[in-house]
Amino acid sequence: MTVQQKTRRPSSRSKFSLLSLFEAMATPHALDRYLELVDPMTTVRDLRGEVTAVHRSTADTVTLTIRPTHQWQGFEAGQFVQVGVVIDGVRHTRCYSPACSQYRDDGRIELTIKAHPEGLVSQYLHGNAYVGLVVSLSQADGTFHLPSPRPDRVLLISGGSGITPVLSMLRTLLDEGYSGALTFLHYAYTENDVSYRAELDAIAAENDNVRIVLAYTDQESGGDLHGFFGTEHLDAVAPWYSDAETYLCGPPGLMRGVKSVYADLGLSENLHLEEFAAPVAVVAEDAAGDVTFSDSDVVASNSGRTLLEQAEDAGLTPAYGCRMGICFTCTSVKTSGCTTNVKTGEKDSEPHKKIQLCVTVPVGDVSIEI
Amino acid sequence: MFGIPLSAVSLPFFGSSAKAEALTPTVLSYEQVQELGRELDELRARTVAKLGDTDREYIYNIVKTQRGFEIAGRAMMYLPFLPPVWLAGVGALGVSKILDNMEIGHNVMHGQYDWMREPGFNSEVFEWDTVCPADQWKHSHNYMHHTFTNIVGKDRDIGYGILRMDEGQKWNPYYLGNPVYAFLLMTFFEWGVMLHDLESENIIQGKRKWHDVKPLLQGMWRKAGRQVLKDYVIFPALSGPFFVTTLVGNVGANLIRNLWTYSIIFCGHFPTGVQTFTEEETADESRGEWYVRQMLGSANIEGSPLFHIMSGNLSHQIEHHLFPDLPAHRYPELAPEVKVLCDKYGLPYNSGGFFKQIGSVWGKIFKLALPNSLTGSEPTVGVIVERKKVAA
Numbered sequence: 001m002t003v004q005q006k007t008r009r010p011s012s013r014s015k016f017s018l019l020s021l022f023e024a025m026a027t028p029h030a031l032d033r034y035l036e037l038v039d040p041m042t043t044v045r046d047l048r049g050e051v052t053a054v055h056r057s058t059a060d061t062v063t064l065t066i067r068p069t070h071q072w073q074g075f076e077a078g079q080f081v082q083v084g085v086v087i088d089g090v091r092h093t094r095c096y097s098p099a100c101s102q103y104r105d106d107g108r109i110e111l112t113i114k115a116h117p118e119g120l121v122s123q124y125l126h127g128n129a130y131v132g133l134v135v136s137l138s139q140a141d142g143t144f145h146l147p148s149p150r151p152d153r154v155l156l157i158s159g160g161s162g163i164t165p166v167l168s169m170l171r172t173l174l175d176e177g178y179s180g181a182l183t184f185l186h187y188a189y190t191e192n193d194v195s196y197r198a199e200l201d202a203i204a205a206e207n208d209n210v211r212i213v214l215a216y217t218d219q220e221s222g223g224d225l226h227g228f229f230g231t232e233h234l235d236a237v238a239p240w241y242s243d244a245e246t247y248l249c250g251p252p253g254l255m256r257g258v259k260s261v262y263a264d265l266g267l268s269e270n271l272h273l274e275e276f277a278a279p280v281a282v283v284a285e286d287a288a289g290d291v292t293f294s295d296s297d298v299v300a301s302n303s304g305r306t307l308l309e310q311a312e313d314a315g316l317t318p319a320y321g322c323r324m325g326i327c328f329t330c331t332s333v334k335t336s337g338c339t340t341n342v343k344t345g346e347k348d349s350e351p352h353k354k355i356q357l358c359v360t361v362p363v364g365d366v367s368i369e370i
Numbered sequence: 371m372f373g374i375p376l377s378a379v380s381l382p383f384f385g386s387s388a389k390a391e392a393l394t395p396t397v398l399s400y401e402q403v404q405e406l407g408r409e410l411d412e413l414r415a416r417t418v419a420k421l422g423d424t425d426r427e428y429i430y431n432i433v434k435t436q437r438g439f440e441i442a443g444r445a446m447m448y449l450p451f452l453p454p455v456w457l458a459g460v461g462a463l464g465v466s467k468i469l470d471n472m473e474i475g476h477n478v479m480h481g482q483y484d485w486m487r488e489p490g491f492n493s494e495v496f497e498w499d500t501v502c503p504a505d506q507w508k509h510s511h512n513y514m515h516h517t518f519t520n521i522v523g524k525d526r527d528i529g530y531g532i533l534r535m536d537e538g539q540k541w542n543p544y545y546l547g548n549p550v551y552a553f554l555l556m557t558f559f560e561w562g563v564m565l566h567d568l569e570s571e572n573i574i575q576g577k578r579k580w581h582d583v584k585p586l587l588q589g590m591w592r593k594a595g596r597q598v599l600k601d602y603v604i605f606p607a608l609s610g611p612f613f614v615t616t617l618v619g620n621v622g623a624n625l626i627r628n629l630w631t632y633s634i635i636f637c638g639h640f641p642t643g644v645q646t647f648t649e650e651e652t653a654d655e656s657r658g659e660w661y662v663r664q665m666l667g668s669a670n671i672e673g674s675p676l677f678h679i680m681s682g683n684l685s686h687q688i689e690h691h692l693f694p695d696l697p698a699h700r701y702p703e704l705a706p707e708v709k710v711l712c713d714k715y716g717l718p719y720n721s722g723g724f725f726k727q728i729g730s731v732w733g734k735i736f737k738l739a740l741p742n743s744l745t746g747s748e749p750t751v752g753v754i755v756e757r758k759k760v761a762a
Binding site: 021024025027028029030032033034036037046086088089090091092093321322324325326327328329331343344353354 | 411414415418421422423424425426430433434437480481484485486487488489490492493494497498499508509512513516517593596597599600604605608657660694695
């Protein structure tokens with residue numbers, strides 16, 4: 001990666017000791033807790049990003065260009081970052097995959113976000129993102145990326161907003177001067193729902209070894225293919241698919257379709273995919289499903305008791321205090337699933353949220369970091 | 371502490387068994403207590419529904435103000451040759467530490483701002499500008515004190531293991547020094563708060579073993595070390611020739627904070643009229659009963675909005691004990707509704723000006739230095755709570 005390498009200057013040692021002096025002076029608070037009050041983009045430890053461009057490419061998508069602070073270590077095409085924004089006083093964090101090449105010259109990252117009807121953060125960003133907005137960022141993460149060295153043949157399949165990680169792979173391969181066979185197969189409802197159409201056309205025109213295929217599911221003319229994914233689509237666009245590595249990201253229906261076709265062909269090992277957790281539907285009161293205590297590798301069927309009691313029933317010993325929701329000793333991270341707070345009756349289905357085990361009961365499948 | 375000795379009442383009830391006086395206590399039926407609990411739950415839910423941008427802006431503004439006082443205070447201490455400026459610097463740093471400990475630290479560590487999901491305001495990771503490590507304080511305060519509020523023998527904030535603050539604590543000659551211990555605790559309050567979770571009297575009595583306290587001592591050493599290094603080494607050293615004056619100024623700022631926080635906190639549970647409870651009375655409490663105990667065991671201080679901010683809104687101790695995890699700046703708007711509920715159910719709402727409340731606290735400190743037989747018990751109208759549903 002050429003983008004983010006910072007060279008250490010000779011003065012880095014003295015800078016370091018000056019930094020530790022400042023940190024000692026600010027103790028017990030982090031220096032960033034002072035700096036953010038003046039300029040949120042001047043940070044010592046925290047990684048943040050400033051929106052430098054906002055572009056609404058289709059009716060329901062927005063493309064943000066983000067300049068990260070100096071802590072940013074870059075990403076590999078296909079990985080995701082967590083982006084946090086404040087909505088009505090609360091910081092909400094969601095995962096998005098950069099759509100740009102990992103070699104982008106200015107070190108900025110480009111996110112294309114589809115405003116889902118139920119998506120709080122995506123709706124907010126689509127409606128309210130502005131140049132100058134500062135968001136919190138995480139370092140890039142995720143195992144969905146191209147191997148090194150690159151495969152001889154690559155098939156990229158995406159659907160809807162799943163275009164971003166595979167488009168990043170495509171742009172990255174082109175920046176590397178990739179000369180193998182490369183097909184990019186993208187599914188959308190209609191031609192109006194395709195983000196990056198102009199870019200894709202330009203790429204197809206400039207690169208002989210790259211084939212861009214647009215498939216429309218709700219439109220019978222125009223484009224290259226119509227209807228849903230199947231072997232006939234594969235044969236038409238990448239007849240060499242059995243010797244290729246395939247990278248897939250898209251909505252659950254497309255993911256299921258491609259997975260089952262690859263399983264039938266005995267090619268599951270060549271298929272690499274990124275699964276974004278689908279939003280959890282809030283289900284009825286009755287205790288159903290499994291509670292997964294992810295740190296301990298324990299799964300128990302939901303008994304309807306509080307998560308603290310269920311963890312203890314499963315032989316675990318999470319920390320607790322008052323057992324009545326006052327002292328916050330038992331707070332843990334719920335990674336996925338829906339829960340009810342027995343004190344307030346409030347339901348919560350947001351992933352990666354801190355909850356108090358002693359006053360929370362799971363509704364359906366829940367995964368929690370204990 | 372109310373008028374009827376335990377044996378005279380057939381129903382299980384709240385309140386410590388003080389000497390009998392002919393005063394009529396309020397009696398709350400089982401149904402009334404449940405209803406009161408429901409009404410308080412609703413009040414809480416209405417407030418939670420309102421939380422949003424205004425609460426976020428509020429706490430950020432407080433933090434900005436606190437940082438401003440801190441930086442200004444430390445800067446002004448570089449001018450010891452201008453005594454009024456230097457003194458103002460000491461005062462500003464004292465104000466900064468009070469804001470940091472009360473309206474920010476105490477409240478953030480109660481989880482009042484956890485809903486913002488902002489790393490800088492999360493109860494799990496927040497640290498405050500005092501020698502007591504946050505995790506130990508959260509155990510002794512959030513858990514021990516807020517769960518077992520005013521239960522003699524369980525709430526270690528009754529006397530902090532040093533003082534005799536309730537007639538239910540058995541007198542012995544050691545307590546003759548009660549006012550002296552209180553004065554020393556006030557002066558060195560941050561260190562007292564730090565040592566609180568050690569339960570030193572239990573160590574002396576052999577109830578706590580070395581392996582129990584070793585991790586606590588390590589945590590204290592780490593936290594207090596950094597605090598001492600900052601206030602008594604680094605900042606004085608940075609002021610070069612003014613090392614001694616900066617050192618003295620920092621000691622002064624910490625002392626200002628100690629005197630103030632001690633006074634506010636002692637007004638929360640020790641003024642006249644606040645009730646204490648026994649473990650038997652409070653076994654297997656319902657949520658409504660827990661609420662009633664919090665109200666009877668806490669006292670408010672009346673004052674201006676600025677006074678409330680400087681006390682971390684612990685001047686609304688009753689509201690704080692009912693809803694410890696609601697943002698404290700909401701307590702003033704909750705207080706009238708809580709008071710209406712108290713009136714409705716005939717419950718006392720203990721409130722008074724600062725000098726009245728702190729005066730009655732010091733009165734108690736002096737009085738309880740002596741055995742009850744010499745001073746006599748104070749008759750208080752109490753509240754009786756029916757703990758069981760009575761068959762009609």
